[in-house]
Amino acid sequence: MALEEINLIWLEGQDCAGCAISVKQASNPTLIDVVTGAIPGLGGLKLVFHPTFMFEWGDDAAKVLVDAMEGKYDPFVLIVEGAIPDEARAKPGVYCVIGEYEHNVLMLDEVIDRLSEKCAAAVAVGTCAAYGGIPSGKPNPTGSKGLLDYLGKGWKGGLGLPVICIPGCPPRPDNIVQVLGHAVLAARGVAPLPELDKLHRPVYMYGNTVHENCSICGFYTGGVAAHGFGEKGCLGLVGCKGLITNCNAPSMWMDGHGGCMQTGSPCIGCADPNFPDQPTSPFFADAPPIAYLTNFLHGLGGHMKFALAAAKRRKI
Ligand code: SF4
Numbered sequence: 067m068a069l070e071e072i073n074l075i076w077l078e079g080q081d082c083a084g085c086a087i088s089v090k091q092a093s094n095p096t097l098i099d100v101v102t103g104a105i106p107g108l109g110g111l112k113l114v115f116h117p118t119f120m121f122e123w124g125d126d127a128a129k130v131l132v133d134a135m136e137g138k139y140d141p142f143v144l145i146v147e148g149a150i151p152d153e154a155r156a157k158p159g160v161y162c163v164i165g166e167y168e169h170n171v172l173m174l175d176e177v178i179d180r181l182s183e184k185c186a187a188a189v190a191v192g193t194c195a196a197y198g199g200i201p202s203g204k205p206n207p208t209g210s211k212g213l214l215d216y217l218g219k220g221w222k223g224g225l226g227l228p229v230i231c232i233p234g235c236p237p238r239p240d241n242i243v244q245v246l247g248h249a250v251l252a253a254r255g256v257a258p259l260p261e262l263d264k265l266h267r268p269v270y271m272y273g274n275t276v277h278e279n280c281s282i283c284g285f286y287t288g289g290v291a292a293h294g295f296g297e298k299g300c301l302g303l304v305g306c307k308g309l310i311t312n313c314n315a316p317s318m319w320m321d322g323h324g325g326c327m328q329t330g331s332p333c334i335g336c337a338d339p340n341f342p343d344q345p346t347s348p349f350f351a352d353a354p355p356i357a358y359l360t361n362f363l364h365g366l367g368g369h370m371k372f373a374l375a376a377a378k379r380r381k382i
């Protein structure tokens with residue numbers, strides 16, 4: 067049976083296109099698997115607008131957005147990469163133009179306003195799109211914010227779904243593709259959307275801290291600390307923010323390989339909603355002491371629980 071066609075419209079606002087580069091690395095499934103319909107239930111997807119990947123340019127590209135605002139590409143999932151500035155501050159100037167059609171500029175905020183009225187679902191890819199990220203870092207000269215704040219936590223798309231956030235700067239490639247896949251399956255009524263937390267992140271991806279997911283956490287437990295880059299040991303004393311950041315990237319980036327700690331880099335908290343402001347910055351300053359204390363108490367409780375359980379099993 068032919069699946070109903072669902073269009074994907076990917077906008078780039080105040081961004082560096084890093085999330086677009088990241089999604090190309092996805093391996094489980096790959097972007098090609100998704101757009102060619104190799105994954106059951108995901109056929110019929112069409113990436114109709116993407117400023118970095120599409121073939122069209124100039125008026126031909128901008129016309130897709132103009133037509134989408136008129137409803138020609140319904141049903142579609144709106145994907146936003148990059149933050150959204152407060153254009154009211156820029157008057158009489160402008161902060162974020164994303165195209166020009168027949169000599170009329172297309173402003174990011176106006177396009178989002180129109181498309182968010184029609185989209186089946188909206189996905190914020192990357193920390194900038196989710197919570198403001200680097201463009202909204204202090205002193206935030208353009209008043210930029212993420213899609214969640216821009217549309218509001220109570221906003222719902224045509225399918226009754228709220229904004230779905232995939233933070234990270236950039237996010238892990240598979241996180242992006244898997245969430246898009248979920249959004250499309252939900253749009254078709256084939257599968258429910260995964261549970262989201264209060265920051266609208268899928269719990270199964272962002273439900274644990276980097277520290278809990280860390281591949282070198284054994285060094286922390288054993289008290290072995292690196293005091294400089296390239297040294298063996300936990301990276302906590304070279305600025306790791308893994309104790310205060312929720313992210314599933316540390317032990318694998320793509321295809322089961324890579325990840326920040328695997329490459330010797332401390333976590334800079336790029337998936338945190340406060341990034342790049344405190345407490346994720348300065349990037350190479352220690353995480354707040356309270357995070358270590360909380361983790362110590364948490365660990366103490368965990369160790370005691372295991373010790374008691376082991377003692378009890380011995381008696382049996
Ligand atoms: S502090 Fe950072 S490097 Fe150390 S164990 Fe935790 S997440 Fe891993």
Ligand code: SF4
Binds near residue numbers: 236315326335
């Ligand atoms: S582990 Fe930290 S620095 Fe690495 S992607 Fe996740 S939040 Fe960003």
